[in-house]
Amino acid sequence: MQPVFLFRHLTLIVSLAIVSVLALLRIMLFEYAQMIYFIVFYISLGLAFNVFLGFTDYVCFGYSVFIALGGYAMAHAIKWFAGVLNPPLVIAIGLLLAILYALILALITGFIGLRLKEAYFAIATIGLAQGVRFFIEGFHVWGGSEGLIVASNIIAHYGSKWLSTISIDYADLLMFLTAILSILITYYLLNSRARYAFMAIKEDEDVARSFGVNSVKYKLLAFSISGILGALLGVSKLLKDQAIFPGEAFSLTFTLEALVITLAGGKGTLMFPLVLGILYAGLKYFLTTMFPGLQLLIFAVIVIVVVELFPEGVAGWLRRRYKGTLIEKIIT
Amino acid sequence: MEYSYILINILSGVMIGLLYSLIGLSLTFIFGVLQFVNSAEGQLIMIGAYVAYWLFVLYGLSPLVSLLIASLLGLVLGMALYTTVVKRLMGLPALYSLSAAFALAIFIQELAKLLWGPTYRGFIFDMGSLRVFNFYIPATRIWGSIISAILVFMLYYYLYRTKSGRVLRSIIQNPEGAVLTGVNIYRYYLLALAIGIGLNVASGSVLTLYVSSGINPYMGDVYTNLAFIVAVLGGLGAPEGSLLAGLIFGLIESLLPAFLGNIPNVDAYPATRFFMFVILMVVLLVRPKGLMGR
């Protein structure tokens, strides 16, 4: 068997190991639960965003729309079914709704946007998050501009003990599961025939089509999966925050953060967005305590610097440094 | 509905539409020559608005003068942007320049917040008003429309009647071919970005002739989205389309809220912005080339 194939397993094992260590720390050191959640959130964000960016070289600037849809889906499940069904079932329904909402939006937006070039898609998606937000606020659906608060529903139907169980244990568990799912999906896409399709599409879409690749199908696939993973992130976030407000849920900040993580790490790889997610969480925490109000400015500068000087990120830098050696082949 | 009310809205729509044409023109012109999507357009408009604000508040300068300074600032910024950021990104996959522009927008926004604080600013600059039927149109708005129209036609004149303008048009029409003609293409890229950003920042000052309040670091997003819609509607990369697209859009934006406000349980402002987004999607679905695109 081709040696490179074996090495791709290595990054999977390392990635899963890192998440397992974090899970272990979460269980053993309860006082760090918040921080660990924070870290796993950014790991998941990076990996989920990378599924689309890394495999198609398209950027979904309104990515927060998926995270928001996930949050709203879970809020709907709670509002509609709390008291009727037990909490785990309600959460399960919330998850299914999140997948449904994300899939519908991804297919509609993808159908309109992915048949076009990257510039048009970028324009469409920059307006996307705001577009959905203005629909909610303008037509007073889904709570309108006041948003939705679910804490009261949970306390009313299940008691305050369930509230802390959900917002601490269930939220954290779901975030870990989202991270693991993102790892597995990325790994699968890197090791199936899809990998060839994506490579070809990124190189030249017309040529890829001339050799039989249904480029729109693969772009839609990556976009939908990325969107669904984002929605799962949003589900966990809603369970943690117990509320969702359109003013902040649809902000473009998540996109900037995801760009830092995936571009600086190395888009299209498995391990590097993950590691960068951890580093990013640390950096963000540091900046928030030491230089509050400057984070976005600094992150924006980081993106520009990375794009200009290190477009392939840490992964690319490592590949070039160890060019020709075995190590180069492990960088995935 | 009174006829004069509708007519006033139409007039209003045309007047703001001229500004929108200018805003869309900047984006589409820059994209046409450099294949660069200026996602920071709204933020640069914000800078132009602040320029008008500060020059008025500190030196009593009218926005009509400030816009000249804003244009110069824009020209310089455009050149600086080209040499530092844009130049290296040309020829690379689109995602890099798209990400850079996006990050730049946030950078400018946060920098403005750092320098001038998040508070809303405004100033009052009164040039009297013109009476039309039972309504009063501020003279500043009339000036704003005239200046927007002048700037738009100045660019058109430049593109169609001057030698360097024609070179720029040939680059727009044939990006790959233009490199082969032996002309120093980098000079033209630099020129185009300078002119484009010049118009961009200037339009921020012109904006204050229409609305001189609500100036804050986060005001840019609306205008970026607006620029996108007008540019795509007119044809992304086709400057000829901006005038018509801007006017159409100005009219829609003027007439729609009155319509939507009548529907119960609907907030006219966010609903209008939602429809703006829908229009963008519909254009991308049905005719992505826009009105005059190739």
Next chain:
Amino acid sequence: MNIVLKVENVAKYFGGIRALDGVTLDIYENELLAIIGPNGAGKTTLFNVITGLLKPDKGRILFFGKDITKLPPERRAQLGIARAFQIPKLISSASVIDNVILSCLFGGKMNLNTARNRSLKVLEMVGLDRKAYETTGNLTSPEKKLLELARAVAMRPRVLLLDEIVAGMPPVEVDNILSLVKKISTEEKITAVAMVEHVVRAVRYADRAVFMHQGKILLEGSPNDLLNNKLVRDVYLGEIVE
């Protein structure tokens, strides 16, 4: 004889330019057809319309009698229309064999194992098997042309469109690659259509030749007849090199 590909009165306009002005062409099974014509005659546009990268303004394309004019490029590739591009757009960061496997998986609709085996076999046919696991970016120009040929052939096409396969090559290379093309097309039972601008040597390998100029097909016949034709020689104005 079976008509593999039928181009029926195809027209394509770009603004005021008539890139294709009513082109009708029948391509017969197992023949090696040469399309000659000066720069701008419409040869690349014709290929683009046949493969589906461009939609014709008028006319149809029939593949074994089936109307494929509305099919997207990937479907046409899967049906068996392959194209080797003039400037090979290979995935330079991937290995040589990966580029071939790609075409087997999608154009050839094979599974991963079959694709690997087929790719190795085809690389052997063109003489690149030793470099199968090299990075594509490191190949020389002629090697890249061979790889481009390999991946087009690997997907088991019925028709192979060769886009200026010998442009800029010294005569020895031209002979090598064209005898290879002829050998492979015969072995694999592929109908080959080669589009060439200048090289006479190339045309002599063909069974039949067609002369295009200003978006129209003006002449058709055996390669020798065409090369000796007055109109052809006039258009080329002495540029014909032996």
